[in-house]
Amino acid sequence: MKIQNHNIPFNKPSVTGNEVVYIKNAINENKLSGDGPYAKKCEAWFEEHTGTLKALLTPSCTHALELAAILIDIKPGDEVIVPSYTFVSTANAFVLRGAKIVFVDIRPDTMNIDETKIEGAITDKTKAIVPVHYAGVACEMDVIMELATKYNLVVVEDAAQGMMATYKGKALGTIGHIGTYSFHETKNYTSGGEGGVLLINDEQYKARAEVLREKGTNRSQFFRGMVDKYTWVDIGSSMLPSEIQAAYLYAQLEQAEKINEKRLSIWNLYFQNLNEISDTFKIVLPTIPKECKHNAHMFYIKFDSMTQRQNFIQNMKQENVMCVFHYIPLHSSPAGKNLGEFHGIDNSTTIESEKLVRLPIYYNMSDEELATILRVLLKVLV
Ligand SMILES: *Cc1c(COP(=O)(O)O)cnc(C)c1O
Secondary structure (H helix, E strand, C coil): CCCCCCCECCCCCCCCCCHHHHHHHHHHCCCCCCCCHHHHHHHHHHHHHHCCCEEEEECCHHHHHHHHHHHCCCCCCCEEEEECCCCHHHHHHHHCCCCEEEEECECCCCCCECHHHCHHHCCCCEEEECCECHHHCCCCHHHHHHHHHHHCCEEEEECCCCCCCEECCEECCCCCCEEEEECECCCCCCCCECCEEEEECCHHHHHHHHHHHECCECHHHHHCCCCCCCCECCCCCECCCCHHHHHHHHHHHHCHHHHHHHHHHHHHHHHHHHHCCCCCCCCECCCCCCCEECCCCCEEEECCCHHHHHHHHHHHHHCCECCECCCCCHHHCHHHHHHEEECCCCCCHHHHHHHEEEECCCCCCCHHHHHHHHHHHHHHHC
C-alpha cells in the first residue's frame, strides 16, 4: 500500500527571500508609517514598469476601488456597470457612494464581462464601467474604451488579478482612466498578506487622489514644498499601507519577472497535460485571446455540470490536493439583489460559474508538488 505524505494547499503566499531583510531595514530606519522610502520605491516601480501616470499604494485593492469611486464623484442614483461574476469589492466600492450596480453577463470563453452586452445596459444615469480582468486575462478593452468615449463614461479597471499581464502590449490597469491591483496573499504578488495600489492614468484625477488618501489634507504637496501650510482641503480617509507592507512588496517587485515566469511555467504544464485529454474527459480549458498576455494568476478547468465539479473537488481533496470553486454571482447574492440589477438575460454567468474549478498554483510550488498534482489529477479524472 502506498503511503500518502503530501498535502498540497490551494495557495501559498509568495516569498522570494529578501522580504525579511527589507522589513528589517525599514525598522532600522525608524520610519514605519505610510509614504516611506520603500513605498516611494514601489510607486516608482509601478510608474516605470506599467506606464501609469501615478501609482499610490493602498492597504488593499478594495481601498483602491473605494478611492476610485470617490475620485470619479459617484453619487446616489448613479449607475455603475459591473460583471456579476466578480469579487464583492468591485461592486461594494461604488455602492458605498450610493450607486446602483448594473450587472452585465460574462463571456464563457474568458469569464470576463461580455463587451457586446454593455451598450444595452447604458442609461443616462450610467457613470462608469468597471471591467474585471478575470484570471489576469484582459477584457476586450478597445470596445470598452470606445463605449466610454461615446457615452462620456469613466472606466475603472479592477485589475486586482492583472499585474504583469497586458492587452495589446499595454499593462492591465493602465488602459482605463483608473486601475487597481491587489496584493492580497492569494494574488501573484503580495505586500505581506494585504495590500493594493491605485493607478491613475488621467491627469485630472492625480492631485485629488493624493489628498483623498491623506485624510483629505494637502500633506503630500506640503512635503514637496508646493504649499507652505498643510491643512484639511477635501473629504478623505487614511488609505496608506505601512512601510512594513511596502518593504515586503518591494522584495517581490524586484523579482517580478521571475515570479511571473515561474507561474507561467506551471500554467503551461497544466495546459499541456490537460489539453491532450480535454476532449476525452469533457473538460474545458481557459481561453487566452491573442491580444492578451496573461500572468498565470489562475489555472481553472470547467466541467459539464456543478455535480461533476463538486465530485472532482471532493476526490482531489481525498488525495490531499486542494482545489476550489470561485465566485457565486453577485446578482444572486442577498446584497446583490438589493443593491443591483442584472441587465438582460443571464446566459453564461450562473451556468459557467457553477462549472469552474481552480487548481493549485503558487510561486513557491516545488517540482515534486507539481508532479504530484498532475499525477493525482489524471488519476481522479480517469
Ligand atoms: C482580490 C480581488 C479584489 C480585492 O482585493 P483586496 O486586495 O483583497 O481588497 C477585488 N477584485 C477582484 C477581482 C479580486 O480578485
